[in-house]
Amino acid sequence: AVRADRMRGGRNKFGPMYKRDRALKQQKKALIRANGFKLETVPQIVSPVQNDYSLSSTIHSIHAMSKTLPPNPAALTPVDYERTPYGSPSLGMTVPSHAPLASYHYPSFPNRTIKSEYPDHYTNMHESMPTYMYPETYASSSPPDIPEVILKLLQLEPDEAQVKARILACLQQEQGKGRHEKLSTFGLMCKMADQTLFSIVEWARSCIFFKELEVGDQMKLLQNCWSELLVFDHVYRQLQHGKEHSVLLVTGQEVDMSTVAAQAGSILNTLVLRAQELVLHLHSLQVDRQEFVCLKFLILFSLDVKYLENHTLAKDAQEKANAALLEYTICHYPHSTDKFRQLLLRLAEVRALSMQAEEYLYHKHLSGEVPCNNLLIEMLHAKRT
Known part of the structure; x- marks a missing residue:
């Protein structure tokens, strides 16, 4: 500051603001250093050259469709961030078996805290997860x-609503076909996926x-993570659904867990149960929509590709x-300093479950039970070429 007589001196009124900003940045950097993940080498699952014309045409058609949509937001303002690699744990992990879903007890969702009954198999910690408060329980008015x-x-x-309407219309079109052309229940589920x-x-x-990426890079990223995005979409829908004994489909229909157990077969039923376990983990972390969209984005931009x-x-x-996810968890969950790390670990669970789902789907495809000539099958083959 400078006085009226141009001599140095005076009091810096912005000091507290600088100190608060510096303290927040130091806290972020400390958490990054404490919770950093080492990027492990994973098997190559995408070949250097892909000849997937269906996905390419899909992306090109969306390019054309986007011309009729409102303009996208402007470029991002850079975020202050200490560079640190993020990598999910090795693909070699398996999702451990647990007790049947009937042993789970979901408390009512509004204004509750919940502690996980199960140990975290992705860290060396043996204690239960910490509890997390819902955002609405904070006293701050803004x-x-x-x-x-x-x-x-x-x-x-x-x-x-638009996604739901389009999928319902597609399924109704399938149901309107002749008796010999109609899909089985499993075939309809594949069509839905x-x-x-x-x-x-x-x-x-x-x-x-x-x-901003070229179409080739877009294809490689999608071919790498499509099953993870499908699994995460399903899991988050169940998190919002909040019911222990039923599964909510993307069409809005509820399927009772007893029906899944009776008709899905042992492997698919096990996958559904493990997805419900992941729902429980995310519920114990109080995952909100802001964190969901950020985690989904992290899945899309995997550094494994x-x-x-x-x-x-x-x-x-x-x-x-x-950086955005870390900043958000620090600001909105200040008493849950481990939440950022726990959220990233859940991505490892999503990946492990998605790989098992892929293997199951590929087995069903080889037996002729999955409809051919669609985007799902193309993506399924992309990792095996």
């Missing part, structure tokens, strides 16, 4: 700011950073999303 990255991702979320996958491609195409032409952009997107 919530802390939401990072710009997360705000943009929220704006780009698909309209659930295929249409959900198409909406995921549409979402990815509109995403910040992703839309090889041979990207613009790897720098993908890494930059990963780092900015990590």
Whole structure:
């Protein structure tokens, strides 16, 4: 500061603001150093050259469709972030078996805290997860700011009603076919997954950073993570559904767990139960929509993908999303200092479950039970070429 006589002196009224900002940044950096993950080598699952014309045409058609949509948000403002790699644990892990779902007890959702009954198999800690308060329990009249990255991702979320209507229309069209052309119940479920996958491609195409990539890089990223995005979409829907004894489909229909157990077969039933376990883990962490969109974005921009032409952009997107998620958890859950790390560990569970689901689907495909000539099957083959 400078006095009226141009001599140095005076009092810096902005000191407390600088100190608070510096303290927040130091806290963020300390958490990153404490919770950093070592990127492990994973098997190559995408070949250098892909000849997937269906996915390419899908992306190109979405390019054309996007011209009729409202303009996307402007480029991001850079976020202050200490560079640190994020990598999910090795793909070699398996999802451990647990007791049947009947032993789970979901408390009522509003204004509750919950502690997980199960140990975390992805860390060396043996104690139960800490409890987390819902955001509405905080006394602050105005919530802390939401990072710009997360705000943009929220704006780009698909309209659930439109997705539901389109999938229902597609299924009704299938049901209207002749008796010999009608799909089985499992075939209809695959058709539902295929249409959900198409909406995921549409979402990815509109995403910040992703839309700046060449089509080849977009295809590689989607071929790497499509099953994880499908699993995460299903799991988050169950988290919102909040019912122990039924599964909510993307069409809005509820399927009783007893029906799943009776008709799905042992392998598919086990996958559904393990998905419900993951729902329980996410519920114990009080995962909200802001964290969901950020985690989904992190799945899309996995650093495991090889041979990207613009790897720098993908890494930059990963780092900015990590920084935004860390900042959000610090501001909105100040008493849960471990939440950021726990959220990233849940991505490892999503990946492990998605790989098992892929193997099951591929086995069903080889036996002729999965409809062919669709995006789902193309993605399934992409990792095996």
